[in-house]
Amino acid sequence: MTITDIIYSRRTIKSFKADPISMEQISKWLQASTMAPNHKMTEPWEVYLVGPETRAALNHKANFFNAPVVMAVLSKHGSTEVEKAENALATACFVQNFNLIAWEEGVGTFWSSVGNAQKNREILGVQDEYDVIGVFGVGYPEEISTPKDRTSIEEKIKHLP
Numbered sequence: 001m002t003i004t005d006i007i008y009s010r011r012t013i014k015s016f017k018a019d020p021i022s023m024e025q026i027s028k029w030l031q032a033s034t035m036a037p038n039h040k041m042t043e044p045w046e047v048y049l050v051g052p053e054t055r056a057a058l059n060h061k062a063n064f065f066n067a068p069v070v071m072a073v074l075s076k077h078g079s080t081e082v083e084k085a086e087n088a089l090a091t092a093c094f095v096q097n098f099n100l101i102a103w104e105e106g107v108g109t110f111w112s113s114v115g116n117a118q119k120n121r122e123i124l125g126v127q128d129e130y131d132v133i134g135v136f137g138v139g140y141p142e143e144i145s146t147p148k149d150r151t152s153i154e155e156k157i158k159h160l161p
């Protein structure tokens with residue numbers, strides 16, 4: 001698959017197989033994800049691999065669609081509001097790298113915002129100087145949904161003089 005094929009075929013997964021994902025796979029994809037652009041090389045991402053006890057406490061209504069792996073991705077704030085915003089953007093790049101690399105090997109992700117709630121931040125043990133970019137279910141897809149149509153980019157392009 002070319003990178004273009006991977007980008008076009010990737011879907012959010014909401015139905016996972018029980019097949020396990022090894023720590024070696026996760027580590028390899030996370031390591032590759034660190035090649036994300038990040039201003040001033042702040043490398044703001046941190047990854048919490050969520051164990052069964054924490055996962056149960058998060059009480060996600062669909063249990064992350066039974067994904068075999070759940071991980072939270074955090075972004076460190078930095079010393080200014082600008083750095084905080086830039087770090088969150090860099091961590092989103094890190095996440096999308098992970099999404100695409102995993103997809104290349106047939107593994108999908110579900111990105112949940114559940115970690116933003118204060119109660120869930122406490123369950124995850126997130127310190128004040130971190131944003132939770134998402135909590136992710138990771139696993140082999142049981143089902144892959146049809147692509148959601150995107151607006152033509154022509155409608156989003158503005159030609160400046």
Ligand SMILES: Cc1cc2nc3c(=O)[nH]c(=O)nc-3n(C[C@H](O)[C@H](O)[C@H](O)COP(=O)(O)O)c2cc1C
Pocket residue numbers: 010011012013111112113114133134148
């Ligand atoms: C920052 C962010 C937060 C998201 N949070 C959720 C979420 O809480 N629940 C959910 O079902 N999907 C969530 N998604 C996934 C989007 O709903 C999904 O990407 C979108 O519907 C497009 O589908 P696709 O990824 O299959 O192209 C999130 C995506 C992003 C980028």
